[in-house]
Amino acid sequence: MGFRSNQEGVLEDIRIERRRQDEKWGPDRELSDPHWLTILMEEVGEVAMTLLDEPEKGHPACLTNKELIQVAAVVVAWMESRAVQGEGAAAWVHDDDRVAFLAAYNKTFDAAMRVERKRK
Numbered sequence: 001m002g003f004r005s006n007q008e009g010v011l012e013d014i015r016i017e018r019r020r021q022d023e024k025w026g027p028d029r030e031l032s033d034p035h036w037l038t039i040l041m042e043e044v045g046e047v048a049m050t051l052l053d054e055p056e057k058g059h060p061a062c063l064t065n066k067e068l069i070q071v072a073a074v075v076v077a078w079m080e081s082r083a084v085q086g087e088g089a090a091a092w093v094h095d096d097d098r099v100a101f102l103a104a105y106n107k108t109f110d111a112a113m114r115v116e117r118k119r120k
C-alpha cells in the first residue's frame with residue numbers, strides 16, 4: 001500500500017481502511033464507548049510498537065503510516081457508531097454548539113501550528 005502525503009490523499013487512505021474494516025468486521029458495529037476505546041488504544045499501541053520495538057521488521061515508516069491510518073479509521077468508525085446511537089453528531093443540542101466547538105478547536109490548532117513554525 002502506498003501512502004499519500006497530501007490531506008486528500010491521507011483522507012482517501014482512511015476511507016480505504018474504513019471499507020476494509022467494514023469488510024472484515026461488518027458495517028454495523030454499534031459498540032459501547034469503552035469497547036471502542038479499547039480498540040483505539042490497541043491500535044495506538046501498534047503505532048508505538050512500530051516506533052519503539054519493531055524497526056527490524058521492514059519499513060518502519062510504512063508500518064507507522066499503516067497503523068496511523070488504522071487509528072484514524074477506528075476514530076471515524078467510533079464517531080459513526082456514536083452518531084447511529086444518537087451520541088455523536090446527533091447529540092449536538094444546537095448547530096451553534098457544534099460551530100463553537102469547531103471554532104475553539106481550530107483556534108487551538110492554529111495556535112499550536114504557530115508555535116511549531118516558530119520552533120523551526
Ligand SMILES: [Mg+2]
Nearest residue numbers: 043046067070
Ligand atoms: Mg493496527
